[in-house]
Amino acid sequence: MAAEPDFAVRHMHLRGLIRKEGLQILRDPSSIAIAFLMPIVLLLLFGYGVSLDANHVPIGFVTGVQTAQTQSLIGAFHHSRYIEPVRFQNMQAARAALMAHRIDAIVRLQDDFSARLLSRRPVDAQLIVNGVDANKARIVQGYVGAAVQGWLQQRERARGRDTALPVTLVPRIWFNSEVRSRDYLVPGLVAVIMTLIGALLTALVMAREWERGTLEALMVTPVTLREILIGKLLPYFILGMGGMTVSLVMALWLFDVPLRGSLIVLVLCSALFLLAALGMGLLISVIARNQFVAALVAIIATFLPAFLLSGFIFDINSMPVWLQWLTHLVAARYFVAILQTLFLAGDVWSVILPNALALAIMATFFIGVSRLRMSKRLE
Known part of the structure; x- marks a missing residue:
């Protein structure tokens, strides 16, 4: 019989403490x-x-000779929401923009870029990345590489040629599809x-x-x-x-x-x-x-x-x-x-x-x- 009053007393104590704390709040x-x-x-x-996203990254492009091929390549970057192309006449202006943090990278195309591309000879393109932010630098490298690769594949398909790639990577992103x-x-x-x-x-x-x-x-x-x-x-x-x-x-x-x-x-x-x-x-x-x-x-x-x-x-x-x-x-x-x-x-x-x-x-x-x-x- 003593358990019920004891429980009631404890319940009353607890209710009083909670009410006191509520009033204090x-x-x-x-x-x-x-x-x-x-x-x-x-x-x-x-x-x-x-935010860890890198959208609309400004990247400078330096092309010695303006040709249909260089215009097509730069145009491919315009279709990406991740990259914002900025054109420069020479490397001096591009370097100054990179030093002033107006751009995050420079893509330099050689004067004989189009000639080598048309004759299917090896073509070199220089990529200079601001590596102060290492994570962003890696992201920019991936963006540029993917854009160039996609442009080459699309160009070869338009000519009815094989892309000469033994493996085609088809990405599928789980859990966070919009990245x-x-x-x-x-x-x-x-x-x-x-x-x-x-x-x-x-x-x-x-x-x-x-x-x-x-x-x-x-x-x-x-x-x-x-x-x-x-x-x-x-x-x-x-x-x-x-x-x-x-x-x-x-x-x-x-x-x-x-x-x-x-x-x-x-x-x-x-x-x-x-x-x-x-x-x-x-x-x-x-x-x-x-x-x-x-x-x-x-x-x-x-x-x-x-x-x-x-x-x-x-x-x-x-x-x-x-x-x-x-x-x-x-x-x-x-x-x-x-x-x-x-x-x-x-x-x-x-x-x-x-x-x-x-x-x-x-x-x-x-x-x-x-x-x-x-x-x-x-x-």
């Missing part, structure tokens, strides 16, 4: 701004500002944003309680430590999921990123990741006990690793081996893999289940360690 709109305004701002900034970097970056960006939101929400809130001394006062009441943790985490979990909803809506309707997987799976995995992020923020606040220090540590220990080591922008397999092992400690790494799979490929369970399990383990670890750390500090 309404009095201090910074938490609402972090949960709803920050995702909008960051998605707009990163979604439109960060838009935004479709790849925006899902990863959602994980980075949710990392910052989850860590900051609990880090600042718990640290504020430490500074004001209200947490010690709360501990002398009949409420248990478990009720305090649930009462603190649940309201901010709801806020975090609201921020996740805003991010999802922007990804689907503003950035037009496809969602090929299950929405239910996405929500469940997002909940696991948010619990892990909240647990990290809670642990930081328990250790720091100061809002400024907690916010600084949350950014350094959660946001930066999520941005650099999650695979959001930089390929993990291209990193040194020791750094690849270190990425396994970053919760965002697992969530980025899940998001990119759900958005671009679908419900690939061989990817989703292991990463979801890793998130569940990390959430349990951080929340469990935070509870132990808090109990030791308040004894």
